[in-house]
Amino acid sequence: MRSRTGSFFIAALMGSLLLVSSGAYAIAPEQMPTPQLEARYLALIHGFRCMQCQDESLADSPVNLAADMRREVRDMLLAGKTDQQIRDFMVSRYGYFILFKPPFVLKTAWLWLTPGVLLLVGVIVAVRVIRQRATLVATDPEDNDLTDA
Amino acid sequence: MSRARFIIPLAVFALLVVVLGIGIKQSPDKDLIPSPLIGKPAPDFSLPSLTDPSQRVSSAQLRGHWYLFNVWGTWCGSCRMEHDMLLKIKESGVIPLVGLDWKDDRSDALSFLKDAGDPYQSIAVDHDGSEAIMWGVYGAPETFLVNPQGIVVYKFIGPITDQAWQEQFLPRLPLSAPPSTASSS
Numbered sequence: 178m179r180s181r182t183g184s185f186f187i188a189a190l191m192g193s194l195l196l197v198s199s200g201a202y203a204i205a206p207e208q209m210p211t212p213q214l215e216a217r218y219l220a221l222i223h224g225f226r227c228m229q230c231q232d233e234s235l236a237d238s239p240v241n242l243a244a245d246m247r248r249e250v251r252d253m254l255l256a257g258k259t260d261q262q263i264r265d266f267m268v269s270r271y272g273y274f275i276l277f278k279p280p281f282v283l284k285t286a287w288l289w290l291t292p293g294v295l296l297l298v299g300v301i302v303a304v305r306v307i308r309q310r311a312t313l314v315a316t317d318p319e320d321n322d323l324t325d326a
Numbered sequence: 327m328s329r330a331r332f333i334i335p336l337a338v339f340a341l342l343v344v345v346l347g348i349g350i351k352q353s354p355d356k357d358l359i360p361s362p363l364i365g366k367p368a369p370d371f372s373l374p375s376l377t378d379p380s381q382r383v384s385s386a387q388l389r390g391h392w393y394l395f396n397v398w399g400t401w402c403g404s405c406r407m408e409h410d411m412l413l414k415i416k417e418s419g420v421i422p423l424v425g426l427d428w429k430d431d432r433s434d435a436l437s438f439l440k441d442a443g444d445p446y447q448s449i450a451v452d453h454d455g456s457e458a459i460m461w462g463v464y465g466a467p468e469t470f471l472v473n474p475q476g477i478v479v480y481k482f483i484g485p486i487t488d489q490a491w492q493e494q495f496l497p498r499l500p501l502s503a504p505p506s507t508a509s510s511s
Contacts, residue, residue: 228359241429245454
C-alpha cells in the first residue's frame with residue numbers, strides 16, 4: 178500500500194516535471210539588457226493572451242505569432258515605451274480580449290458584474306428558503322417532513 | 327407572496343433562456359475575435375512590393391479608392407482554398423485586392439502566383455510579421471475592407487466564400503458597384 182502510493186507520487190511528480198519542462202523548452206529565451214526591463218517584459222507578456230491559442234499567455238505560447246508579438250513588446254520596451262503605452266497598443270490592435278485582466282470599463286462591466294449579481298441572486302434565494310423552512314419548523318412541527326424522514 | 331414564488335423562478339428561467347439563446351446564436355462566431363480597427367483608420371504602411379522589391383506599396387497610394395486588404399501566405403492552406411474566390415473577385419472588377427504576403431518566402435510566393443494566377447493589384451511584403459500585428463491579424467487569411475477615406479469598414483476572418491462575398495462584402499460597397507464602371511482600375 179505504501180509503495181503503491183509512493184510510486185504513484187513519483188509518477189505524478191515526473192509527469193508534472195515533464196509538463197513544466199516541455200513548456201520551458203517551447204520558448205527560446207529572450208534576454209533583456211537590464212533586470213528591470215526583463216521584469217517588466219515578463220510581467221507584460223504574462224498578461225497578454227496568445228491570440229491563436231487563446232488560453233495561453235504570450236509568455237507560454239510556442240506559436241510563431243506569439244514570438245512575433247513578444248518581439249513587438251520587446252522592441253517597444255527598448256524604445257522606452259511605458260507599460261501602459263504597450264498595453265494600449267496591443268488593445269488598439271486586438272481589443273480587450275488580449276488582456277487576461279481586462280480593465281473595468283463600460284464595455285467590460287458585464288464581465289465583472291455578472292458573477293456578483295448571480296451570487297447575490299443565489300444568496301437572496303437561499304436566505305428566503307431558509308427563512309421559510311425556519312418558520313415552518315417553528316409554527317407546526319407535526320406537519321414537517323424533516324422530522325419524520 | 328405565493329405569486330412571487332412562481333414569478334421569480336420564471337423570471338430567472340426567462341433570463342437564462344435569453345442569455346443561452348444569445349450564446350447559441352453567436353456560437354458559430356465564438357472563435358472570431360471582433361477587430362477594434364473597425365470604424366478606425368487603417369494602419370499606415372509603406373512596404374516593399376512582392377513583385378518588384380525596388381517599388382513600395384503604401385497606404386498613401388491607396389487613398390481615394392475602396393480596396394480589400396488580404397493577408398495571406400503560401401504556407402497557409404486556407405489561403406489556397408480562398409484563392410479561386412479572390413480570382414473571381416478580381417474578375418468581377420468590383421474592388422481591387424491588395425495583398426499582404428505574411429512571413430512568406432518570396433520565391434515560393436512568386437511561383438505560387440505564377441501557377442495559380444495573381445488576383446492582386448499590388449502585394450506588400452511583411453517579412454517579419456510586424457505589419458500583421460499592426461492590423462491585429464491572428465491567423466490567415468484575413469481580409470479588411472477599406473474605404474476611400476482609409477477607414478476599415480469590415481473585417482472577414484477565414485477564407486472568403488461565395489456566400490460571404492454576396493452577404494457581407496457587396497452590401498457594404500457603394501451601390502453594389504456594377505463591374506463595368508470599376509474595370510478601369
